[in-house]
Amino acid sequence: MSVRAAYTSWSATYDRDRNLTRDLDQTVTRRTLEGSRFERILEIGCGTGKNTRLLAEIGAEVLALDFSEGMLARARERIGADPVVADRVRFELADVTRPWPCEGGSRDLVACNLVLEHLEDLEPVFAEAVRCLAPGGTLWVSELHPFRQYLGSQARFETPGGDEVRVEAHVHHVSDFLQAAARYDLVLVTLEEHWHPEDDEGKPPRLLTLRFAGRVDPSRSTSPQR
DSSP states (O other), X not given: OOHHHHHHXXXXXXXXXXXXXXXXXXXXXXXXXXXXXXXXXXXXXXXXXXXXXXXXXXXXXXEEEESOHHHHHHHHHHHHTOHHHHTTEEEEEOOTTSOOSSOTTOEEEEEEESOGGGOSOSHXXXXXXXXXXXXXXXXXXXXXXXXXXXXXXXXXXXXXXXXXXXXXXXXXXXXXXXXXXXXXXXXXXXXXEEOOTTXXXXXXXXXXXXXXXXXXXXXXXOSOOO
């Protein structure tokens, strides 16, 4: 089953299933970003909108992308039910490995949560993030920690028929994220590791988060530095 098909199938139960990684990601993202303010935000891989409300709270305008029609339907339903933030969010179907439907240099924050593990190559995402970021903008990345992946952990769910589906995933080492960012002159601001208090005592970290700052000089090339 392709990643797209898997998430479309999973969308029916995603918000109800027990998922400590999803819950920790939401908690950490809110704790980290809720005191900030951004004018225009781009969210890639918005899923069912679990972080989209927060982004709409801290931003004046949010463009939320996902390539699963099922996930987007859930996200539209969730955000549409909240008139306080609904007018600030626009959802679009998009493949994040291809050019994003976003004007260059227009976004103060690009947020990427639990997406990159499903991509074999980080390069397209970092290239597009830098293209879309306004000068000095922020790239926020939250991912299943590679240490957990080394132990065989990956996104998975159970179908109504009781079959387990493991969603295709790729391991990206911590150094892979840092090197991809460095090729586009992104500056690492914070790197943190997180454990879920319910089930992670004595285990490797569950979540890796990285916050990068974009270049300040918009005249510089967006080509990677080799």
